[in-house]
Amino acid sequence: MHEFELIEQCFARSGYRRNDVSIGVGDDGAVIQVRDGFDLVVTTDTMVQGVHFFPNVDPRSLGHKLVAVNVSDLAAMGAEPCWLSLGLTLPVVDNEWLKAFAEGLSETADYYNCQLVGGDTTRGPLTLTLCAKGIVPRGKALSRAGAKVGDYVYVTGTLGDSALGLKVEQGQCEISKKHRGHILQRFHYPTARVAIGQALRTIASSCMDISDGLCGDLPHILKRSGVGAIIDVAKIPMSQALKDSCDWQQALQCALSGGEDYELLFTVPEDKRGSLEVLLSPYGVPVTCIGRITGAAGKLELRHLDQPFVYHHSGYQHF
Template sequence: MTRNEFDLIRDYFARQPVKRRDVALGIGDDCALVEVPEGCQLVVTTDTLVEGTHFLPTASASDVAHKALASNLSDLAAMGAMPAWCSLALTLPEPDDAWVAGFCQGFAALAEHFQVQLIGGDTTRGPKSITITLHGHVPKGQALTRAGAKPGDWIFVTGTLGESQAGLDYILGKTVVDKARATTLINRHYRAQPRVTAGQALRGIASAAIDISDGLHADLTHILTASGVGAKVDVAQLPLSEALLADQASDEQAQKLALTSGEEYELCFTVPELHRGTLDTALKHSGVSVQCIGQITGNHRLELVADNQPLDWVLSGWAHFKEPHRDGS
């Protein structure tokens, strides 16, 4: 018997561990019905992952699902929002029960962790791709945005940076590292942990925020453009893991990777001096480290410094599988 989209929906997507009370009508009708909490604003984001561009055909379905949902969760984290509901558009060359089963396993694990309910979507035939629209909510007037950074604000990032690109380089056969480090780096590329709790804790403290999906250098520039300011970043303060440092030829190479590695799904945010003292307390229960890497200026450009001396590094941006990859310069 030929499998169709209704079989996939019934057998896999209609069964899920998360059943939210604010979902009045979920999968199975033309639209879903949800209830937004009183006094909150709806937050919506959409991301698409395409095979060959955002993930390789050899990637496990579970890893692909995690990455697809994590990229959306990271967007909500950057806004300080609470994730709640999502829809999924899945395009496959043909029905593939084994792949869909693995996809649902990876998707359900991350969705359950953040209490996200799948409320609808679509399945269709074509080149393999995944589009997720994630909805959440944030108290009215409290959403974090890219605009709002002021001269004198301090620049922070969560976690460590650079491992996602290092993991991708290993996957593509560009580098050879020992097995233990390779596993760590690959997991950072495919299974990054979105900083949802940290984002919510930053409401009322951060003046601007963004998630690091295109690389710190590019994403911090988005904040500077939206806020009409500049920044000075000390590359010696960039948070680098032991796994990354062990994999790179020099500290400078690791620092450049930290500035350009995309799909990290860490947060970059700015904090006024007035709130700097409350940052550690606010993030105490988020389970994530933070590092101050520089300060916002009024000169409308991003300056990189080391030992307070300017650097003239030329950095290329994040590249997916089909795009030209940077040479590390």
């Protein structure tokens, strides 16, 4: 049982301890006191070697990313992230790798005030499944359904950086030394917009996080809400690093079809636009209006400065 103890040790390091966890790792299950008057929010993300990450990826950043992408889903629901369960399938026990992975995971869990409460470690091809759980005041969760005709469409931060980071890592693109750090940081260490998501509870009519590119994800809101949208591509926020590193067409492709931005995409009714600026100003994260919701159910119309803009979206498909 030597190696199992090692695994336990790696994940039992003094991380964030929530006082609502009655029983954590080490029993048949974890026992958690969910605050009365709150709803539970649950999300699951799997990352597979060779599909979601390169075999030579820094295990620390992998641990970070696994937590961040799950917490990002909770953020999109307006939830406060709380508890994590890890399904960890490993081909072999590589002490150094495991230690770094566990550190990345724990550091990021700590950052978001989350506690790893349990999981299962098995032998097999490297596959990581995290089930993240959070809470939200009862009835206050944000969802993809709820966008109404006339609502304004917003995104947080900038889009496309992570997609460029992937191209850089794949050797498909060279960028200046000045921007390299920022772009790779955005790819390997995405930030979940937790505070923004919570602030949006009383403002947004719908919300989701962008993991498959704006053109891949906005249709989910349109479908669930039974509406359409017009987006002005000229308004899509891009970082200076992205704009400096490729031509506009390429940058736009990263922003529209690139994955793993983990920014929030949300809609706001006209009468709440005033509160938006006030409520979000303390967070120092830019939010940008990029379009409006229309009644053309399911139709995503792109425009560029009032002209129709033709764009063929080709997102990542697993199968």
